[in-house]
Amino acid sequence: MSRAAKQQLNDGPKIRKEKMIASKMIRIYCKKKHYGQELCEECRVLNEYVMTRLSRCKFGDEKTACAKCPIHCYTPVYRHKIKGVMRFSGPWMLLYHLLESIRHIPIPEKLRKPLSR
Numbered sequence: 001m002s003r004a005a006k007q008q009l010n011d012g013p014k015i016r017k018e019k020m021i022a023s024k025m026i027r028i029y030c031k032k033k034h035y036g037q038e039l040c041e042e043c044r045v046l047n048e049y050v051m052t053r054l055s056r057c058k059f060g061d062e063k064t065a066c067a068k069c070p071i072h073c074y075t076p077v078y079r080h081k082i083k084g085v086m087r088f089s090g091p092w093m094l095l096y097h098l099l100e101s102i103r104h105i106p107i108p109e110k111l112r113k114p115l116s117r
């Protein structure tokens with residue numbers, strides 16, 4: 001994406017995080033529904049669309065959840081598609097998130113020391 005784009009594109013931490021989550025969800029969906037190693041054409045287009053919408057979101061980093069947004073910048077077709085992806089991948093994301101957080105729990109100092117001296 002060029003800096004010379006007509007409109008300032010969002011690149012705040014919140015937007016970037018939402019992009020990452022959306023991409024992850026689309027990847028999970030495609031892998032489990034379309035059985036490809038890579039994103040299939042349909043999911044690639046959807047992913048591209050979501051990224052663009054997020055980059056162009058007029059609220060930028062002030063945005064709320066897309067589902068609560070009054071603007072509804074998605075066209076009905078894509079809105080329908082992404083809803084399907086969210087519904088399908090949501091529980092998987094929760095699971096991955098859980099595993100991720102378990103892996104990152106810091107081990108208390110006490111437990112790191114050898115038990116006997």
Ligand SMILES: [Zn+2]
Pocket residue numbers: 029030031034039040041042043044
């Ligand atoms: Zn797919």
